[in-house]
Amino acid sequence: MKSFIYGLILCVLLAGQFGCSGDPAPENTNTVSANTAATPQPLPQFTDANEALAAGDRLLETSETDMAIEAYNQAVALNPEFAEAYFKLGVAYALVEARDAAIVDKEEPTPTPDTKDKKPKEKKSNSEIAFEKAVERYKKQIAANREDDAAHYNLGRSYNKLNEDEGAAKSLREAVKLKPEDIEYQTELGAILIKLAKYAEAIPALKKALELDPENVKAEELLADAEAGRKRIGFSAANKQDGKKNAGSSSTNTNAAPSDNANKSTAPANIVRQPPPVNKP
Numbered sequence: 001m002k003s004f005i006y007g008l009i010l011c012v013l014l015a016g017q018f019g020c021s022g023d024p025a026p027e028n029t030n031t032v033s034a035n036t037a038a039t040p041q042p043l044p045q046f047t048d049a050n051e052a053l054a055a056g057d058r059l060l061e062t063s064e065t066d067m068a069i070e071a072y073n074q075a076v077a078l079n080p081e082f083a084e085a086y087f088k089l090g091v092a093y094a095l096v097e098a099r100d101a102a103i104v105d106k107e108e109p110t111p112t113p114d115t116k117d118k119k120p121k122e123k124k125s126n127s128e129i130a131f132e133k134a135v136e137r138y139k140k141q142i143a144a145n146r147e148d149d150a151a152h153y154n155l156g157r158s159y160n161k162l163n164e165d166e167g168a169a170k171s172l173r174e175a176v177k178l179k180p181e182d183i184e185y186q187t188e189l190g191a192i193l194i195k196l197a198k199y200a201e202a203i204p205a206l207k208k209a210l211e212l213d214p215e216n217v218k219a220e221e222l223l224a225d226a227e228a229g230r231k232r233i234g235f236s237a238a239n240k241q242d243g244k245k246n247a248g249s250s251s252t253n254t255n256a257a258p259s260d261n262a263n264k265s266t267a268p269a270n271i272v273r274q275p276p277p278v279n280k281p
Contacts, residue, residue, distance in 0.1 A: 043070050049079035049125035053088070060092055065099075068092045076133075083137030083151075087158055090130035094161070095124055127161070134158040149178035153185055160192060168192045176205065183212045187219045194222060 087132035156171030193202035
């Protein structure tokens, strides 16, 4: 009986770590699975360009940008005319370039430029090359179908990424003309017109976007910027006009008739001459 009691006490004391049978507690499976999930999986070799594009999109959403670039490169290799893949490849490259530039700026201070040194010609970045290829492909799509509103819209976005703002505005206007009820088209057109300081033109597009979607926060903020910009330009124009008027008034005063004092003759006043004295004999 005593042996049974001692055994029971010992079993209770060790229950936190071992079972009564002496088996160790099971391992933390959550830790193991988490460590396994942290290991990045290699990107498969795709045989379909659309599958590669979709994989790139998923990777870009999860901030796995380097692998997204690999997926997009596979997409354009499988389909060299894939405009959307080139555009998204440019976006991914731009993110990586910005990240790398931030690291370099943090580690190495920017040197003071020497005006005597001839500025070397800058090499095109990978993002620029990708966006330029996207422009070429979207132009081909438009040449094949002038009514392709999506191609006009994406061509405008590609031009915008290359800072070719006039080209972007032209393409986005065409997209809006073909499909005026599209919220994104109207919003992007308003944004590029603000970038060009064409505030008065941007306002109708942004108002239309808000009419289509009153919850469009981006369009609402852009509209506020456009209206503020138009007021600044109007205020500046009014000041210039006032300046011209003031200058004209000054000129008129300068050419005014001389004052009465200035018209008065400076000749000596008439003097009454006395006859010369007569010499008496």
